[in-house]
Amino acid sequence: MAGHNDSSAAEKKSSELTSDIPTFNAENLQSNMKIIYYSRTFLSIIGGVIAGILGFTGWTGFIFYFLVMAITSVGLVAKAGFSIDSYFNSWNQVILDGFFSGLMSFVLFWTFAYDMVHIF
Amino acid sequence: MAEDLVLDTAIRDWVLIPLSVVMVLIGVLRHFVSKLMRSNQVPDAKIVKEGQVIVRARNLRAGANFIPFKSFRARRFYYSNEENGLLFVPKGQAQNAQAQMFSDPNMAMDMMKKNLSMIIPQTLTFAWVNFFFSGFVAAKIPFPLTQRFRSMLQNGIDLSTVDVSYVSSRSWYFLNLFGLRGLFSLILGEDNATDDTQRMMQMSGFGFDPTRSLGAEKDSLDIVQHDWALPKFEHRAEAVLRKVLS
Numbered sequence: 001m002a003g004h005n006d007s008s009a010a011e012k013k014s015s016e017l018t019s020d021i022p023t024f025n026a027e028n029l030q031s032n033m034k035i036i037y038y039s040r041t042f043l044s045i046i047g048g049v050i051a052g053i054l055g056f057t058g059w060t061g062f063i064f065y066f067l068v069m070a071i072t073s074v075g076l077v078a079k080a081g082f083s084i085d086s087y088f089n090s091w092n093q094v095i096l097d098g099f100f101s102g103l104m105s106f107v108l109f110w111t112f113a114y115d116m117v118h119i120f
Numbered sequence: 121m122a123e124d125l126v127l128d129t130a131i132r133d134w135v136l137i138p139l140s141v142v143m144v145l146i147g148v149l150r151h152f153v154s155k156l157m158r159s160n161q162v163p164d165a166k167i168v169k170e171g172q173v174i175v176r177a178r179n180l181r182a183g184a185n186f187i188p189f190k191s192f193r194a195r196r197f198y199y200s201n202e203e204n205g206l207l208f209v210p211k212g213q214a215q216n217a218q219a220q221m222f223s224d225p226n227m228a229m230d231m232m233k234k235n236l237s238m239i240i241p242q243t244l245t246f247a248w249v250n251f252f253f254s255g256f257v258a259a260k261i262p263f264p265l266t267q268r269f270r271s272m273l274q275n276g277i278d279l280s281t282v283d284v285s286y287v288s289s290r291s292w293y294f295l296n297l298f299g300l301r302g303l304f305s306l307i308l309g310e311d312n313a314t315d316d317t318q319r320m321m322q323m324s325g326f327g328f329d330p331t332r333s334l335g336a337e338k339d340s341l342d343i344v345q346h347d348w349a350l351p352k353f354e355h356r357a358e359a360v361l362r363k364v365l366s
Binding site for chain 2 (some may be wrong): 041104
């Protein structure tokens with residue numbers, strides 16, 4: 001991820017000095033979005049299994065999900081070197097992309113692991 | 121909870137786990153079957169050509185600011201002049217191409233195959249679940265829900281006294297159907313067969329009106345505001361190099 005856009009990152013930074021011409025590479029942008037989606041999905045599945053094994057019920061589980069997603073966002077931002085503008089279009093994309101599709105997977109795996117460990 | 125049901129561990133071993141595993145495996149199988157059935161017919165040369173022209177025009181539009189105005193104007197003229205520009209479509213031909221696309225039976229065939237490969241496994245799995253596992257209380261969701269969800273989660277059990285958070289096996293099937301989409305996109309890669317609704321929309325949008333998209337590309341090329349960026353790039357480069365050196 002870091003290797004893709006190094007040059008555009010540098011350009012973007014200095015462009016604040018002169019003028020704002022968008023120098024995004026659409027393919028790189030798309031690949032970044034895909035990486036966000038994959039890491040969201042992966043972490044929601046893993047988080048679901050963890051929540052199930054720990055036996056969270058009710059709101060605790062959903063709060064756990066929000067926590068996991070928040071940590072993911074922070075991790076992604078840290079991976080992008082805290083300069084979101086050079087990798088993504090907007091903050092919303094980083095924070096919200098894949099949030100609801102991840103919730104479905106989370107609920108499924110949470111239920112699955114919870115049933116495995118605690119119900120039977 | 122006062123009215124906890126005690127579920128037999130045999131239900132876990134013989135209903136819950138097999139059901140989930142089968143759902144995953146069927147998803148994988150469907151992916152590969154639809155990959156095999158996808159007919160790779162030779163695409164029409166004209167359509168490919170038009171697609172390439174569109175890509176080129178799009179590249180020109182994206183990189184318009186990196187060439188001098190004169191060069192940009194020349195290229196734009198090459199694409200969009202009214203006599204023999206690449207993006208200019210004569211009125212009569214446009215209709216012709218459209219009709220030709222519609223009469224092409226391969227397209228409809230492909231679409232139908234894709235639909236079938238989606239519907240058949242789902243019906244089969246549903247029938248299988250119904251046949252073997254009807255009426256089990258298979259799982260319990262770890263969060264409370266209101267009565268409204270009873271018909272969704274306890275499909276197949278007609279008991280109004282069971283707590284709503286217990287899930288019947290048929291409903292567990294539906295939960296799997298929706299929730300495994302994320303897992304499939306992880307294990308099968310991006311272009312898996314499970315999210316074809318999205319892709320089908322893309323395909324039909326791309327395949328059906330090449331001439332219209334030529335026209336659209338021409339219009340958007342015509343309204344590009346040219347602003348040559350390179351004079352300022354020396355300052356940019358200077359700034360970047362200074363930053364690198366310091």
